Amino acid sequence: MGLWSWFSGLFKDDGTLKLDVCVGEIAAEVYYKELAVQACVNLIANAVSRSEFLTYEKGQKKRGENYYLFNVEPNQNKSSSKFWRDVIHKLVYENECLVIQQDGKFYVADEFTSLKYAFKENIYKDIVIEGYQLSNTYLESQVFHFELHDEKIKTVVEGLYQSYGKLIAASQNYYKKNNAKRGTLKIPTSYPQTEQAQNDLTDLLSARFKKFFEATGGAVLPLTNGLEYDEIGSKTNSKTEGGSKEIRGFIDDIFDFVAIAFQVPPQLLKGNVADTDKAVNNFLTFCINPLAELLADEINRKLYGKKSYLENTYLKIDTTRIKSVDISDVAGPLEILLRIGSYSIDDCLEALGMEPLNTEWSRARWMTKNYERAETRAKGGGENGNA
Structure with a gap:
């Protein structure tokens, strides 16, 4: 009777079951x-x-x-x-992240405890790196503490x-x-009250209906003992x-x-x-x-x-x-930087992600002859005082 009490509590007064x-x-x-x-x-x-x-x-x-x-x-x-x-x-x-230097190498701390001070260096202790706990304590000047x-x-x-x-x-x-999917299941009053019939009904509700609703393709749900299932439109x-x-x-x-x-x-x-x-x-x-x-x-x-x-x-x-960047997009700007003396040829190569030539002429600065001092142009003459 305990199973039947649980089962009957799922139904509304009209005998239909809320499938949700x-x-x-x-x-x-x-x-x-x-x-x-x-x-x-x-x-x-x-x-x-x-x-x-x-x-x-x-x-x-x-x-x-x-x-x-x-x-x-x-x-x-x-x-x-x-x-x-x-x-x-x-x-x-x-x-925050703590990085310590040990034997000339850098390591990221997984865990640490910090003691903050106002007028002296902070202290870092209980440092754990890759599961290994360090016994040393470090001063602020001995670590990288990024905040x-x-x-x-x-x-x-x-x-x-x-x-x-x-x-x-x-x-x-x-x-x-x-x-x-939603629907109603009509159970006739003549539905058997035997234990086997109740087990079949429980299996229908808990297992077969679930497979029927979860089917991605076509699916058939066999019903017996006068049971009727009507789908409610979505x-x-x-x-x-x-x-x-x-x-x-x-x-x-x-x-x-x-x-x-x-x-x-x-x-x-x-x-x-x-x-x-x-x-x-x-x-x-x-x-x-x-x-x-x-x-x-x-x-x-x-x-x-x-x-x-x-x-x-x-x-x-x-x-x-x-x-x-596309090399064609930066060719013009690099040419300008080169001709005004801001970049050398090596600078241009490095900007393109290439190795510099490291020669005397590739490190030299170049400038076009079209440039002259501003005050010279203001006086109306060339570099030698000529117009």
């Missing part, structure tokens, strides 16, 4: 926010890893030990691309998504209900299409809000090709360049120090190579 009570609950948690955040992090990390970390000594470019560490192999287990992706991932997700903002961006995004996640889940629920296509567009609109909003939080142009995040050049320029100007400056400032003040920096021995992050 047999449909599994729709998961409220959706992952569009995490997808948007991951897309932003990957986009930023890929851009930074494509940058070149230029090292200068006394104002001259030098490819030495530091250049190799920052651009090729920070440590024996990671390439520079993987290393800087890890740094950016932690910086964006946790709002992004005062408040974690991801925390702000989480708060925003708490409301939008409910809207998306509700829209999904509405869309699925409008597209779900909503119109226009309404279901509207629900689909509403869900897509909410998802687009999530991507837009996350992109704004990370200062990434939304069209880049969503893969739109319209105005790509302008979007990339904005991405470099407002997102990547400030981040590159943050990294360079911390490295310069800790690794090089004040004395070396003032003597033009420092590190600079070149983000110009992030953007892929």
Whole structure:
């Protein structure tokens, strides 16, 4: 009788069964926010890893030990691309990233504890790297401690998504209900009350109806003992299409809000090709360049120090190579820079991602003869005083 009490409670007074009570609950948690955040992090990390970390000594470019560490192999287990992706991932997700130098190599800390002070150096301890906990403590001057903002961006995004996640889940629920099959099952009063008949009815409702509704092709549902199933017409296509567009609109909003939080142009995040050049320029100007400056400032003040920096021995992050350019698009500008003496031939080759010739004539500056001093032209004469 316990089974019959449960079963009879599913029916309405007219003997019909609401089939939606047999449909599994729709998961409220959706992952569009995490997808948007991951897309932003990957986009930023890929851009930074494509940058070149230029090292200068006394104002001259030098490819030495530091250049190799920052651009090729920070440590024996990671390439520079993987290393800087890890740094950016932690910086964006946790709002800070700690990098220590051990035996001339750089390592990203997975965990650490910091003791903050106002008038003396901060202390970092309980440092964990790849599951190994260090016993040493480090002073502020001995580590790179990159900090992004005062408040974690991801925390702000989480708060925003708490409301939008409910809207998306509700829209999904509405869309699925409008597209779900519904019907009524009529059970005659003469239906057998035997235990076998009740087991067959339970199997029909819990198993065979489920397979019938989930069938992607044609399906037949055999009914016995006078059972009759009548399908209830679904909503119109226009309404279901509207629900689909509403869900897509909410998802687009999530991507837009996350992109704004990370200062990434939304069209880049969503893969739109319209105005790509302008979007990339904005991405470099407002997102990547400030981040590159943050990294360079911390490295310069800790690794090089004040004395070396003032003597033009420092590190600079070149983000110009992030953007892929067609050689035909830059040929004109490079020619102008060459003829006014701003670029040498080696400078032009490096701008194109090619190796410089490193010869005396390729490093020389050239200028067209059409230029002369401004005050000479103002007096109405040439270089020798002639008109």
